[in-house]
Structure formats: C-alpha cells, structure tokens
Amino acid sequence: MAHPKEPNRLQLNDQGRLRHFLTLDGLDRATLTEILDTADSFIEVGARSIKKVPLLRGKTVVNLFFEASTRTRSTFELAAKRLSADVLNLNISTSATSKGESLSDTLQNLEAMASDMFVVRHSQSGAPHFIAESVTPNVSIINAGDGRHAHPTQAMLDMLTIRQHKGAFEGLTVAIVGDILHSRVARSQIRALNTLGVSEVRVIAPNTLLPVDIESLGVSVFSTMKEGLDAVDVIIMLRLQKERMEGALLPSEHEFYELYGLTTEKLEYAKPDSIVMHPGPINRGVEIESAVADGPQSVILNQVTNGIAVRMAVMSMAMSGQTAAISAATPE
C-alpha cells in the first residue's frame, strides 16, 4: 500500500479542519497546537469526579485492531467512553478475516452498523489511508499506528507531555534513543517536534537500527550516548522491537543495554532538569534501567494519562470536521 503524497487531501475537509487523523505529515503548527490546547481542556475533564462529557453521545466508535495492543487500545476506548460514544472493540486478527472475509467486506459490514469512526491499527504501513479512501463520508478514520509509518496520537501525547513540563518547544533539544528503524513512533515524533519548532532533534542509535534516509527527516545523528545526550532537555527512549527484527541487527540485548540503555550514569550527560519519556511497554534492563524508569525525571506515566486527553481531542476534532463536511455538502 502506497503512502499518499498529499495526506491532507484526505485528512482535512474543505474548511481545512481535520476529518480523519492519519499522519502528522502536512499538518501545520496551528493545527498541532489546537490539538494540544483541546487536550488540555480534556485533562481537566479527567480530573473531575464525573469524567465524561456529552460531545459524542449517540456516536459509535469502532476500535479496529489488526495488531495487538493493550495501552493504545484501552486509552482509545476510555477516550471514546469519556466522550459518551458507544465503543466496539474488534480484534480482527482473531475474528472475521481468519474465516476468510476480505477487509473491504468487514468494513462494509461495520458501516452498515452505522459506525461513525474507526480507530485503526495495522501492521501494514498505509492501511488507515487505504481505509479512509474507501469509506463513506459518514466515517472518520483515526490512525492508531500503521506498520513503520506513523503513530500520530502517540507523538501528540508526547508533545503534550513535553509542553506540560517544559512550557514551550522553542529552544529545546530532544534526543530520541534506540530502535529508530522499526519505530513509527519515532517518525511521528520527529515530524511533530520539527513542526512545533524545537531547536534540535537528535537520534541516537547504532547504524543498523537507523533508516537510510534518516537525515532527510531533519535530525542530527549520534552513535554514542555521551555525545548525543550532552545537554539535552528531553530524552525519548524507544522500545527494542524484537518482534519486528529480522536478521542480525544487534549482537545481543546485553550489548545494546551497555551502549544505548539509559542508566543513571548516562542520564547525567543530559541537563539536570531533563525529562525521560518512553512510549511503553518498557523493557527494563534492555532500553532503560529501573532506577531511571521509576526515578524523579521519568514522566512515563504522565504520558499514559495524557494519551487519553489527546485521543479525546483528536476524536472530537475529527468528528467535528466530518460533521461540518457533511453539512456543507447537504443543501439547506
């Protein structure tokens, strides 16, 4: 499946508002800031005794997960429920497709159930775009991670976490460490950080875990933690994606930890007030030492909380853009 050259033709409506959320490519700083500002309001909702608003009451959201996920699926589910939507969780890998039904037949059946939004995770890059191309105008698609391509809600919850702790993006140096090659999270993060205007995005990884075109994404490449972490404000650790690795990309987990694992000693290269992030699930002793993951600079659990608010923001904005597009197309 090819990546569309103009993602915005698909994900923005005629008024330039989100109606799907597929990728951060092509979205401007104002749109990303609007997502973060809207998410801030939803954080306040999450702090109330009744953590629910009626925005998507009567709407049906289908979590279409073609690939396993716990955190992302459950935070999308909670986000939809806190918006008062009805939620259907489908684990496609174990259901209809294994009985031979094609993807488009599955989708048509779900549309026939009057679904308003599909949250899609798929191991193939471009799958959410493909689905967005084929659905009726009454359905919005949210990308919950596709192949090695993008994981835009994860990147936006990371941006919200950075903004909460650092106030602004200007002047920040951010290091992304580890398995960049297999990471859709890293691609979306790099895009978001550059759009929001940080001073420098660094990637720190062995050559075997870097994509060949990495510099074209607007990053500086480092191969040692000592140089790469020097005076950074934010450290984003990535999970070592053993399940996606084919061939001998790494000598051993132990050697990776020695060179690239974030330990208390290596953390001292960064600024004293730097924050440590990780999209989860964390492999303790592989990418990160427990003392760091549970330490005072870690904001890993804030990221999870922020994930609900960011997903509420994106879902309500996409539903809003869908509604506006439909009413613009309907004569009075």
Added chain:
Amino acid sequence: MTELLDVESLLGEICDDLSQHLVAKNISSPCVIGIRTGGVWLASYIQKNLGVSKSCGELDISFYRDDFTRIGLNPTVKPSSLPFETEGRDIVLVDDVVMSGRTIRAAMNELFDYGRPASITLVTLIDLDGRELPIQPDIVGRKLTLKENQQVKLKGPEKLVLEVTEK
C-alpha cells in the same frame, strides 16, 4: 450605529438585587461561577463587590453544547476551572446575555458533572427576547428587545462595555 450601555451602573443594580435575593433565600456563602468569556468578567466583579467566596469559578461549555453535530467543536476551548467543591453548595451562575437559554442549559449540565449543588441562582446582564427553553434568570441587569439586524456584545475585560451594533 453603536449604542453603549453603562455596564457599571447595571452591575451596581445587579449586586443590590442579588444581595436582597440571597438574604431572602437565606444563602450566606454562595460560589460565584461565570460562563466564558463575558460571564467570567461579570462574575469576578460580582464576587469582589459582594465579598462572597474567595475566588470565582469559570465554565467553558464547549463540550456541552447541543449544536456540536451542526457546528462542531469550538477551536478555542479552554479548561473549565472550579477552584472549590460545588457539591451541596449554593451557586450564583453568571452570564452576559441570555437569549435562547441553551447556553444556560449546557452550563447546568456541566455543573452537575462536578457534583450536586444545593441551588443555582442565575444572573445575567442582559435578557433578550427569543427564549427556546423554559429557563429564566433570577436577576437581570436590563431587558432588551433587539431589531432583527442588531446584536449585542460585551467587551472587556479592562473596561466592560456593552455594544449594540447593526449586523
């Protein structure tokens, strides 16, 4: 054509009426809550003037509007902020203009998600014709009837000015 109304003297009358209303209802320590944006400016004045409660609450009703499916989400939504418990409290809810009554309905729905208040007293600076719901303010600064091509807007927050303009 722009017609200006004297907001300060209207607010003075409102505070007098509200004080009497609260005494009659036997309410001694109400929470004052304004609806963004104009209502918050007025609520802050009323709270200081009456000397009740330490701070003012702010409601942003964007997530509770009943026209979301028609006009979508307000892109400039801000978090609501209620710096006190509302459960069992007497609330003075303040907005600049009441017309259809839909904003007040949304605000009351939102308030109930924070807890069950003992009572809500509604204060508005301006009461316009055009009610679509059975909601009436308890305290009103001025009743107005606008021509079809007119609209009213409260400007602030430094100096509160009420403008009636032709569309």
